[in-house]
Amino acid sequence: MKRNILLVSMLFAGISTAQAGGYMVGEMATRATGMASAFTAVADDASAAWHNPAGVAFTEGRQLMLGSAVILTSNDFTSNSSNLIPAPATSVKAKDGTFFIPHAYFTYWDEESSLGASLSINSPFGLETDWPTTGLFASKNTFSRINMVMINPSVIFEVSGHLSFAAGVDYAYVNKVDLNNTAQLLSGDGDGWGGNASILYKGDSFNFGVTYRSRIKVDIKNGLITGGPALAGVLPALVGATTTGNTSLTLPDQLNVGFAFMPNEQWTLSFDADWVNWKTFKEIRIQYTPSLLSTVLTGGTNVNTLPENWKATIDLRAGAEWKYLPNMRARFGYIFSPTPIKDVDFSPSIPGNDRHIVSIGHGYDFTPETTLDLAYAYVHINKRNQTQSTGGTNALKNGTYKGNAHILMASINHRF
Numbered sequence: 001m002k003r004n005i006l007l008v009s010m011l012f013a014g015i016s017t018a019q020a021g022g023y024m025v026g027e028m029a030t031r032a033t034g035m036a037s038a039f040t041a042v043a044d045d046a047s048a049a050w051h052n053p054a055g056v057a058f059t060e061g062r063q064l065m066l067g068s069a070v071i072l073t074s075n076d077f078t079s080n081s082s083n084l085i086p087a088p089a090t091s092v093k094a095k096d097g098t099f100f101i102p103h104a105y106f107t108y109w110d111e112e113s114s115l116g117a118s119l120s121i122n123s124p125f126g127l128e129t130d131w132p133t134t135g136l137f138a139s140k141n142t143f144s145r146i147n148m149v150m151i152n153p154s155v156i157f158e159v160s161g162h163l164s165f166a167a168g169v170d171y172a173y174v175n176k177v178d179l180n181n182t183a184q185l186l187s188g189d190g191d192g193w194g195g196n197a198s199i200l201y202k203g204d205s206f207n208f209g210v211t212y213r214s215r216i217k218v219d220i221k222n223g224l225i226t227g228g229p230a231l232a233g234v235l236p237a238l239v240g241a242t243t244t245g246n247t248s249l250t251l252p253d254q255l256n257v258g259f260a261f262m263p264n265e266q267w268t269l270s271f272d273a274d275w276v277n278w279k280t281f282k283e284i285r286i287q288y289t290p291s292l293l294s295t296v297l298t299g300g301t302n303v304n305t306l307p308e309n310w311k312a313t314i315d316l317r318a319g320a321e322w323k324y325l326p327n328m329r330a331r332f333g334y335i336f337s338p339t340p341i342k343d344v345d346f347s348p349s350i351p352g353n354d355r356h357i358v359s360i361g362h363g364y365d366f367t368p369e370t371t372l373d374l375a376y377a378y379v380h381i382n383k384r385n386q387t388q389s390t391g392g393t394n395a396l397k398n399g400t401y402k403g404n405a406h407i408l409m410a411s412i413n414h415r416f
Contacts, residue, residue, distance in 0.1 A: 022252075022278050022310065022340045023127040023146060023350060026317075028103055030067050030373040030411040034361015035319025036333025038270040040258025041209035043200060045371075045413050046105040049118035052209045052258070053154035054200035056107045056116045057164030060415070065105040067373070067411020073097040075129060075351055075403040079136055082387040084395035094351075095130040103411070109156070116156035118166070123149055125172075125251055129349055137348055137396040138182045139230060144349035146249070147176035152196065163201050170194040172216045172251060177223070179284070179349070182230035184297055186245070186286065188223025192216040194251070207260040215253040215280050221246050225286075227293050234296060243291040250280040266324065272317040278310035278340035306347075310340040319359075331361035331375070343388040351401040353384040359407075369415045379405035 029047030032039035039047070043055025046065035075094040079085065101123050109116035128145045131138065154168025173191045180186065194216035200209040225245050227238040258272040284306040288294035294302050319333035335357040341350060361375035381403045389397040 022276065022281070022313075022352075024125050024252075024276065025071075025101070025123070026274070026315065026335070026337075027069060027377060027407055027409065028122050028124055029065065029105070030069075030375045030409040031331070031361065031363060031413070033069075033377055033407065033409050034331030034333060034359055034363075034373070034375040035270055035321055036272075036317040036335045036357065036359050038258060038272040038317035038319035038333060040211055040256045040272050041200065041207040041260035042258070042268065042270050043209060046107050047103075047413075049105040049107050049120035049154065050103075050122060050124075050152065052198045052200055052211045052256075053107075053118045053156055053166035053168060053196075054164045054198040054209065054211075056109050056118050056156045056166070057114070057158040057200070058202050059107060059109050060111070061109065063105075063107045063413060063415050065103070065411055065413045067409060068100055068102040069407055069409045071097070071099045071101065072406040072408075073099070073403065074405070075401065077131075077135070077348065077351070077399050077401055079399040080385065080387065082389075082395065082398035083136065084393065084398075085136065090136055092132055092135040094132075097128060097130070099128070114158040118154045118156065118168075120152040120154075121149065123147075125150070127350060129351065131348060133182055133229070136399075139393055140397060141181055141348045143178055143180040145176055145178040146174060148172055148174040154196065154198075162203060163199070165197070165199045167197045168195065170196055170213060170216060172218055174218050174220070174249065177220055177249070181228065183228045185226040185228055186223055186247075188220040188247070190218045190220040190249070192218040192251075194253075205262045207258075207262075209256075209258045209260075211256045213254050215277065216251040218249045218251065219246070220248060223247060223286075225288065225293065225297075227297075231296065235292075238293050238296060241293045243289050243293045245286050245288040245294070247284060247286045252277045252280045266322060268321040270317075270319045270321075272315075274315040274317065275312065276315070276340070277312050279312050281308045281310040281340070283307050283309070307345050308347075309342055309345045311342060313338045313340045327365035329363040331359075331363070333357075333359040333361075333377075335359075343386065344390075346384075346386050346389055346397060348397055348401070351384065351403060353382040353401070355382070356380045371413045373409075373411050373413065375407075375409040377407040377409075379407065381405075
């Protein structure tokens with residue numbers, strides 16, 4: 001199975017960005033993105049496999065969706081008076097990112113048996129930031145990355161003509177983890193399992209949906225740890241020396257609650273509140289295999305613990321779809337996404353703050369069975385004036401962080 005998952009990950013393991021809420025990306029399907037991903041109570045195309053599998057009960061036959069997002073990112077840092085080196089101010093720019101994140105969804109509904117199934121393949125978690133190795137906080141962070149693919153099969157049951165529910169499993173394969181600074185380069189991979197359940201009530205002009213996904217613990221075993229250039233001043237032989245180590249990453253559990261209103265045949269208005277339990281991200285604890293390198297890096301303990309102590313958040317989403325012609329639809333949306341990162345535990349590996357996202361989209365039916373969807377979203381990140389990094393070289397992280405992202409998406413949905 002691992003070989004098959006590796007082949008899938010080569011196609012679908014996305015690199016998402018530090019512009020995500022935490023390290024999660026909510027933009028996982030094109031039509032939904034145009035509506036700010038307020039899609040839990042809509043869920044009537046193939047992306048229901050991700051947003052709310054219970055919605056498959058109110059579709060017909062089979063649907064297949066293939067698409068991708070292109071995410072363009074930018075991050076900048078300028079030191080402030082709270083920095084360990086307060087003057088003169090120093091500016092650092094992270095490497096601009098261009099990332100491709102594909103998605104694939106399949107749904108099937110059998111009217112006679114009132115049973116259905118769905119399959120979702122996407123990359124809802126990840127990050128990448130690439131700061132210069134000459135920056136002020138390079139001893140704390142230079143390059144951070146999480147690449148992953150999530151595979152989610154579900155089964156769907158119709159309870160009545162208005163109510164359905166679904167349940168499934170989530171398999172997360174993290175194919176790349178990097179956590180680098182000038183003293184060490186850490187890389188590894190791992191996987192883990194979780195589950196999900198969802199319901200959808202569909203009325204004549206009102207829908208209500210709920211989706212829950214469990215947390216997933218991913219064990220990163222036999223990670224490779226390499227001595228960085230900063231060790232040249234300690235023991236030159238350790239630069240490039242290697243050892244192994246273990247750590248883990250717990251993807252948060254989340255609860256999405258959505259409402260959709262259809263005042264007439266032309267308009268759909270949708271609203272979501274998405275709770276994400278980022279409290280699962282308490283720390284990064286690296287257990288090193290004993291070696292001379294690990295002794296130097298940890299002071300002899302062979303353990304390094306980086307506190308995170310994130311807090312749970314609730315994203316608020318509002319979207320609309322306007323069917324202005326029989327085969328054309330325009331979409332609009334807005335998201336407020338608060339940061340889970342506390343000032344005292346801030347890290348430049350995820351230099352985000354509260355986000356405001358505006359989105360637009362368009363759908364065109366080539367035929368009654370085939371639809372092309374396009375979407376664009378602009379991610380504005382509130383400027384972060386970090387002053388509470390304290391304790392020795394931690395203060396090198398204090399400064400002003402600015403960033404933004406542009407998201408372009410396209411997909412084809414085919415019904416057959």
